[in-house]
Amino acid sequence: MRPVRVLVAKPGLDGHDRGAKVVAAALRDAGMEVIYTGLHQTPEMIATAAVQEDVDVIGLSILSGAHMTLIPRVQDLLREQGRDDVLITGGGIIPKEDMEALTARGIGRLFGPGTPTSELVGYIKGWFAEREKQEA
Amino acid sequence: MTTVKTGPKSAGGSIDAPENGASEDTAEMAKLRAEVEDWRRRYSKAELRDIAFTNSAREVQPLYTPLDAAETGADALPAPGSYPYTRGIHPTGYRGRLWTMRQFAGFGSARDTNARYKFLLAQGQTGLSVAFDFPTLMGYDSDHARSEGEVGKCGVAISSMADMETLFDGIPLDQVSTSMTINGPAVILYCFYIAAAEKHGIDSTKLRGTIQNDILKEYMAQHAWCFPIEPALRLIVDCFEWSATHAPQWNTISISGYHIREAGATAAQELAFTLADGFTYVERGIARGLDVDSFAPRLSFFWDIHNDFFEEISKLRAARRIWARHMKERYGAKDPRSWMMRFHSQTAGVTLTAQQPMNNIVRVAYQAMAAVLGGTQSLHTNSMDETLALPTEESVQVALRTQQILAYESGVPNVIDPLGGSYYVEALTTQLENEAESLFKQIEEIGGVVRGLETGWLQRKINESAARQQWEIEQHRRVIVGVNEFVTDEPELKIELLKIGDTEQHQREGLAKLRAERDGDLVKKRLVELSAAAKTTENLIPHILDCARAYCTLYEIRAAMEEVFGAYREPVFF
Numbered sequence: 001m002r003p004v005r006v007l008v009a010k011p012g013l014d015g016h017d018r019g020a021k022v023v024a025a026a027l028r029d030a031g032m033e034v035i036y037t038g039l040h041q042t043p044e045m046i047a048t049a050a051v052q053e054d055v056d057v058i059g060l061s062i063l064s065g066a067h068m069t070l071i072p073r074v075q076d077l078l079r080e081q082g083r084d085d086v087l088i089t090g091g092g093i094i095p096k097e098d099m100e101a102l103t104a105r106g107i108g109r110l111f112g113p114g115t116p117t118s119e120l121v122g123y124i125k126g127w128f129a130e131r132e133k134q135e136a
Numbered sequence: 137m138t139t140v141k142t143g144p145k146s147a148g149g150s151i152d153a154p155e156n157g158a159s160e161d162t163a164e165m166a167k168l169r170a171e172v173e174d175w176r177r178r179y180s181k182a183e184l185r186d187i188a189f190t191n192s193a194r195e196v197q198p199l200y201t202p203l204d205a206a207e208t209g210a211d212a213l214p215a216p217g218s219y220p221y222t223r224g225i226h227p228t229g230y231r232g233r234l235w236t237m238r239q240f241a242g243f244g245s246a247r248d249t250n251a252r253y254k255f256l257l258a259q260g261q262t263g264l265s266v267a268f269d270f271p272t273l274m275g276y277d278s279d280h281a282r283s284e285g286e287v288g289k290c291g292v293a294i295s296s297m298a299d300m301e302t303l304f305d306g307i308p309l310d311q312v313s314t315s316m317t318i319n320g321p322a323v324i325l326y327c328f329y330i331a332a333a334e335k336h337g338i339d340s341t342k343l344r345g346t347i348q349n350d351i352l353k354e355y356m357a358q359h360a361w362c363f364p365i366e367p368a369l370r371l372i373v374d375c376f377e378w379s380a381t382h383a384p385q386w387n388t389i390s391i392s393g394y395h396i397r398e399a400g401a402t403a404a405q406e407l408a409f410t411l412a413d414g415f416t417y418v419e420r421g422i423a424r425g426l427d428v429d430s431f432a433p434r435l436s437f438f439w440d441i442h443n444d445f446f447e448e449i450s451k452l453r454a455a456r457r458i459w460a461r462h463m464k465e466r467y468g469a470k471d472p473r474s475w476m477m478r479f480h481s482q483t484a485g486v487t488l489t490a491q492q493p494m495n496n497i498v499r500v501a502y503q504a505m506a507a508v509l510g511g512t513q514s515l516h517t518n519s520m521d522e523t524l525a526l527p528t529e530e531s532v533q534v535a536l537r538t539q540q541i542l543a544y545e546s547g548v549p550n551v552i553d554p555l556g557g558s559y560y561v562e563a564l565t566t567q568l569e570n571e572a573e574s575l576f577k578q579i580e581e582i583g584g585v586v587r588g589l590e591t592g593w594l595q596r597k598i599n600e601s602a603a604r605q606q607w608e609i610e611q612h613r614r615v616i617v618g619v620n621e622f623v624t625d626e627p628e629l630k631i632e633l634l635k636i637g638d639t640e641q642h643q644r645e646g647l648a649k650l651r652a653e654r655d656g657d658l659v660k661k662r663l664v665e666l667s668a669a670a671k672t673t674e675n676l677i678p679h680i681l682d683c684a685r686a687y688c689t690l691y692e693i694r695a696a697m698e699e700v701f702g703a704y705r706e707p708v709f710f
Contacts, residue, residue: 008710013270013286015359018399018486021599022606024710038708039359040274042282064270065525065636069285095525095633113490113523114619116610 004128005055009037009046011074014064019091023059026117027124043070047077050086056131057124060090067094067110071102087127091115172201187613194404194567200559212457213562216552220460222453222565224511225476229552230543235507236514237539238315238480242267242292243526244639246302249292253307255529259536263514265315266303267291268325273360275321275694278643288639290526295643296689298650300328301335309333314345315390315480315514320362322349323371323677324693327684330383334685346387346436346480349375352413355589355704357598358395362694365586367701371676372417373424376431378677387436389417390480397440398486400602403451404568406440408575409585409594411458415576416585418467428467432474439512441503442484448503449555450564452510455479458569481507482516488523492618496520501538508548509555515539525633592707599710647689654687662686663696670700 008024010017017039028034035053037046050058058078060071071088078086084106091111094102099110109123179198197204212220217227226232239256241264242249253264269291271283277295278287287293294300304314309332318325326347330340351368354361361368372389379388393401393410401409414435421431437455441448459477463469483503488496500517507515517535519527527535543549555561579588588594608614615621666679676697683693 013274013276013282013360015270015273015354017359018602021710022602025599025603026606034710036708036710038706040706063290064286065289066270066285073285093523093525113488114616116620117606118610 001129001132004032004057004124005035005053006032006057006059006124007035007037007046007050007053007055008059008061009041009049009074010039010061011041011043011046011070012062012064012066013040014062014066015039016063017061019063020059020061023061023091023117023120027059027121030121030125032124043073043077046074047081047083050078051081051083055086056128057087057089059120060088060092062090062092062094065093067092067102068098071107072105075105075107085131087124089120089124091120168202172199172203175199187615194402194571196564200563202559204563205557205559212566213556219464219472219475221456221476223553223556225456225478229511230508230549231552234543234549235512235539236263236313237261237536237543238263238265238514238516239532239536240265240267240315240317240482240516241532242269243290243634244288244292244636245642246292246294246299247305248288248637248639250303250305250307252529253303256532256536257307257312259533260540261536263313263315264307265516266317268316268318269293270360272325272690273318273320275324275362275690277647277689277691278640279647280691284640287643288636293639293643294325294328294690295647296650296687297328297331297684298646298687300325300332304332309336310338310342312344314343315348316345317348319348319351319354319358320360320368321690321694322347322351323375323680324684324690326375327677327681328690331681331684340383341385343383344385346390347375348392348438349389350392350413350438352416352585352589353392353395353410355706356396356409356413356594357399357401358392359706361704363698363701364704365589367670367697368704369417369420369586373420373426374675374677376417376421376434377424377426378675379434380426380430382677384434386434387478388431388434390436390438391417392438394438394440394482396598397442397484400598400600400605402601403442403444403447404571405575405597405601407451407455407458407568408572408579409598410437410439411455411462411572412576412579412585414459415462415466418463422467428463428469429471429474432463432467432469433471433476436513437477437479439479439481439507439510440484441481441507441510443487443499443503445502445506446555446561446564447568448506449510450561450568452479452481452507452512453553453561453565454568454572456511457565458572478513480514480516481510481512483507483518485518485522488518488520489616489619490523492624493520493524495618496522497534497538500535501542504538504542505546505548508542509553511553521633526636528632528634530632590707592709595707596709650687650689658686659683659688659692662688663692666693666696667699670697 024034024036087108089108216224241252269288270286272294276283278293375388391414393406396409397406456477460475463475483500497520504517517538519531519535521531582588582593662683669679
């Protein structure tokens with residue numbers, strides 16, 4: 001099986017990148033191909049990078065409280081470009097009810113503080129294996 | 137206690153070889169040495185727990201004795217209030233004055249936050265501290281396209297002097313001290329504050345407070361910037377220069393280790409990188425031709441108080457000593473106020489857990505005690521719910537009460553530097569000082585702080601520490617109660633979270649009204665003047681202040697300077 005391609009992205013003006021960088025390194029160490037966008041990305045920049053880099057997964061890291069605006073925006077832009085096959089997952093300071101609302105509109109799992117990186121790795125690998133099986 | 141003078145700069149832990157030589161060994165010392173050797177034999181045969189014993193990449197000894205306590209001589213440990221201030225900058229400690237209880241707060245609109253400030257002041261808080269939202273931190277107005285979804289979310293939205301006036305409505309600015317956590321556009325918000333005070337007839341010389349204004353740590357760790365490094369440093373020196381005469385009671389910078397530590401640095405890295413930033417600002421001030429004693433007394437610091445209790449206390453003691461020594465010996469400062477490190481502390485946000493959030497109250501209490509034992513001038517205690525959302529009024533009250541219990545019930549502030557002379561604390565203070573000195577040398581070798589930021593050397597060091605800590609947690613080398621040990625399956629405790637209303641629409645309407653009502657020609661004129669001055673070496677504060685008075689908005693002022701300075705581009709890596 002080919003390696004999963006993941007775009008780790010920091011949408012919005014939030015500068016907290018400790019989590020994003022730790023996650024990016026953990027996914028890379030787990031054998032995935034990881035691209036990190038750097039800070040202060042607009043949803044447009046993220047969607048464009050995802051399409052250009054032909055990624056399987058976008059991991060969004062948001063600690064600023066802007067998740068209800070920025071995450072759906074990335075999803076809409078990907079849909080517009082016909083790439084709703086890309087898994088959008090992520091994490092940050094996101095209250096549970098917001099997580100549920102986002103999951104209800106087709107966003108993948110969102111992880112809170114204290115999540116072991118092994119859990120993210122397991123989730124992404126599981127999702128990818130499932131998708132490959134369906135495509136085969 | 138038995139004081140053993142082993143000479144300055146000798147690290148603790150030299151049990152076998154006394155630096156002064158065996159010839160000076162007294163009978164008492166020989167007895168002590170024999171006892172320690174006997175203890176070590178017994179210790180090394182015993183079974184030990186397999187766990188990391190410290191939060192830093194340093195081993196601590198299982199026992200400290202007079203043999204380890206370097207720097208306990210009069211040179212390093214004079215009375216509190218005397219150089220190099222290891223035991224504190226005030227001869228009275230907290231007996232003269234308690235620390236300032238300063239809770240960092242801001243959310244929604246200026247009006248929402250104004251109500252929270254009045255609540256905190258009514259609860260006995262003694263200073264104000266403004267948290268701005270991300271658009272404000274980056275210099276964007278609330279109606280800028282980049283601000284969408286972020287307005288008022290994790291701080292208060294301030295887009296012009298008009299918002300600043302609302303923020304402090306009914307709060308006498310000549311009677312409170314106000315700290316503002318703002319960096320990239322710090323001088324702009326500073327000018328909004330000064331101009332707002334002016335409208336109430338309060339002169340800038342009467343104002344007391346702090347702007348964080350520490351851009352180097354933004355590039356290093358916190359990441360809210362506007363301009364490239366060199367023009368950003370120029371604005372900071374402009375601020376030092378202007379404030380020396382116009383706002384002599386204002387802290388022109390709060391050189392911050394907090395964000396460096398939160399991003400992953402160890403205690404020693406926090407200490408060294410922050411002080412290296414401080415030295416860089418001092419060097420830039422001197423390079424401008426300023427007398428070091430004209431601005432150094434207004435430099436303040438900000439430390440993160442993490443979990444390792446004694447390490448944090450020692451870090452604060454070491455910080456004071458290093459700053460004093462460098463300011464006096466290296467930069468030739470003559471005014472003792474230039475040697476004294478005054479600082480704010482905040483308990484470590486990164487140590488809070490989303491799991492079992494009530495446990496955070498206990499973590500915060502220990503950290504707060506470490507800050508006080510380290511001699512902090514002011515303190516913010518985090519609230520238990522901050523890994524979930526901005527804190528509610530109830531949880532902020534518990535956090536503030538934690539400080540009040542410490543101040544009035546624990547007895548801790550009764551004695552000045554009560555851990556001074558502890559074998560462990562003195563040895564660790566010296567060890568942290570030595571580790572910082574060794575990191576200063578490495579920073580010098582790579583070409584200084586600015587070069588270290590451009591090449592990413594400093595950022596990489598912090599990332600490496602963050603990655604190691606994550607590994608330790610996942611390997612259970614480091615226990616986080618409720619996260620990787622003592623985990624419960626019970627549903628998380630229900631605590632009510634703060635909800636923020638629609639600030640964005642409110643701000644958009646306010647800005648539209650402001651733009652319609654202000655003198656448009658004057659706004660244009662002021663902005664053109666600012667751009668023109670930015671091309672010269674003139675001090676920009678008077679020009680920014682004129683823009684503020686004319687109700688130019690935050691982003692308009694940023695853009696007028698960006699036209700000349702350009703914008704910062706981050707080196708991206710992980």
